[in-house]
Structure formats: C-alpha cells, structure tokens
Amino acid sequence: MAVAFSGDPAAGEAAFRQCTTCHTVTNPAGEMLAGRGLAVGPNLYGVAGRPAGEVEGFKYSASMAAAGAAGLVWTEDQFVSYAGNPTAFLREYLADPRARGAMTHQVRREQESFDVYAYLATLAQ
Numbered sequence: 001m002a003v004a005f006s007g008d009p010a011a012g013e014a015a016f017r018q019c020t021t022c023h024t025v026t027n028p029a030g031e032m033l034a035g036r037g038l039a040v041g042p043n044l045y046g047v048a049g050r051p052a053g054e055v056e057g058f059k060y061s062a063s064m065a066a067a068g069a070a071g072l073v074w075t076e077d078q079f080v081s082y083a084g085n086p087t088a089f090l091r092e093y094l095a096d097p098r099a100r101g102a103m104t105h106q107v108r109r110e111q112e113s114f115d116v117y118a119y120l121a122t123l124a125q
C-alpha cells in the first residue's frame with residue numbers, strides 16, 4: 001500500500017533507535033528488519049496506514065483498544081501527534097481526560113517522528 005509521508009527515511013532509521021528498547025519491525029515472513037527483539041511494544045511493521053491497536057497477540061491498553069475501535073488509523077499526522085505525547089493524544093482522541101496509554105516514551109523533536117514514519121513506511125513497501 002502506498003502511504004504518504006514527508007519525512008526522511010534515512011534520518012528516520014537513526015531516530016528509530018530510541019524506539020528499539022520496546023519495538024521491533026518484523027515482517028510477515030518473520031524476519032526482523034529493525035529493533036533488538038524486544039517486544040514491550042507492538043511490532044511496528046506496516047504501522048504506516050494501519051488501524052491502531054491491531055497487532056495480534058499484543059495486549060494493548062484499554063485506551064488504545066478503544067481508540068482503534070473508534071477508527072483511529074496511523075496516518076502521518078496521527079502518528080506524529082501520538083509519538084509526541086501518547087497519553088495526551090489518547091485523551092484528546094477519545095475526549096476522555098482519564099484515558100491512559102501504555103507507551104511512556106515521548107519524542108521531543110517532532111521532525112524525528114516525521115522521519116521515523118517515513119522509515120517505517122519504506123520498510124513495509
């Protein structure tokens with residue numbers, strides 16, 4: 001699937017290192033394309049353009065499951081905004097001030113999230 005992105009995939013590969021303490025990128029053939037085999041977070045293979053909360057076997061927070069059920073899809077915009085502050089994003093998306101996501105990491109420089117999105121999109125092409 002072609003996914004629109006505006007970041008730089010090469011810069012995203014470097015920036016993705018901050019994600020690998022929790023995420024891998026493993027394709028359907030079972031090859032790990034990125035990451036260190038740690039699965040605190042869901043597999044991010046094909047996350048660009050994918051509905052939220054859909055990795056089979058991963059136990060999402062109730063808030064992420066609710067956002068997925070409500071129709072959240074990881075477009076570039078949603079992804080960048082989520083990565084900057086996951087719990088704040090879910091609170092706004094669900095219009096629930098008590099919503100809480102399970103991802104504690106926050107990307108401080110927004111450009112890095114654009115770049116990581118581009119990197120993840122190209123890995124799944």
Ligand code: HEC
Pocket residue numbers: 015016018019020021022023040041042047051052053054055059060061062063064065074079082083100101102103104105107116
């Ligand atoms: C400290 C561990 C940790 C780090 C570091 C981390 N994440 Fe996560 N991530 C998680 C967890 C746990 C979840 C599940 C969230 C939930 O269920 O609320 C998650 C979920 C996600 C999702 C939703 C995926 C889906 O299947 O719907 C995206 C997108 C994501 N992370 C991107 C990133 C990116 C990009 C980085 C690096 C910039 C990153 N994460 C760094 C732990 C982490």
